[in-house]
Amino acid sequence: MNNNNNEQERALKELMALDFKLYDLQLYLNTHPFDREILEKYMDLADEAEETRAEYEEKYGPLKAINAATNTEWTWIKNPWPWERMGE
């Protein structure tokens, strides 16, 4: 695994951690829809995740098909897919 892959792996893990925190809060908010402290936390994390996602996709390619069209190539199909080992 070269440095570039290491850097990509680190960036992806950062986004995964943020998205996971958001999903966990989503489940919490479903049963506590008026918890203002957590609502505020959710909004802050959502902003951070959006920025982190945009930076990742800019550098390493799309995570959603909607961002996969370039002038010359449909990049959605590119490896690796999530079930494949990182760095392969």
Next chain:
Amino acid sequence: MWDYDKKLQYPINIKNPNPQMAKFIISQYGGPDGELAASLRYLSQRFSMPTEITKATLNDIGTEELGHLEMVGTLVSQLTKGVSPEILKREGLGEYYTDHGISVYPQSAAGVPFTAAYIGVKGDPITDLYEDMAAEQKARSTYEYLIDLSDDPDVTDVLKFLRQREIVHFQRFGEALRGVQDKLAEKKFYMGNMPEGLLGAMNKNDKRDEDCISLGESDNDRKPGCGCNKRNNY
């Protein structure tokens, strides 16, 4: 609908193949307490959930379970990657290889194919939410047994994450269940408090169509023969 995000919920990077462990872990893919059963159970039950909280909870936990199905499939796939048929046979996967090659097929550790008989969808939120809480505990136990069987920290780390999620889901289902029970309690008649006394209260059941609760957590909520088919609108 679902919108695919090209990443796992939690990173998986298995360096050492271990086909025997794959054979055990596949039970959480298509076994009785696995992630396929979990996602189908919750996503099917949600259609008859009565409250905003129960609908959202079933929808979103069912969705997360689809992500866990992907993670368990990933574990199985990486644990068997590049392993020769000879070694698969030696490690107890000769039968599996015969039917499925190195693909990931929804079956239990003992080789029983997935069946919808693993899930309950009863159309009653109390019944279904109790089933869901039990299902989360069964999945937690299974992950703990798998952790006992694992000697690879890369695998154990992922199993621990999945185990932890079962505990969180159990908590959320419990909160959703208590919400439904509170709603039912608000509408409950307390016979002893009726001015006419017990007999009057019982006779009154004939006229209590509007308050007849068809979601029933006890016999008092649904009198036989009260003729009420109405669902309470929460």
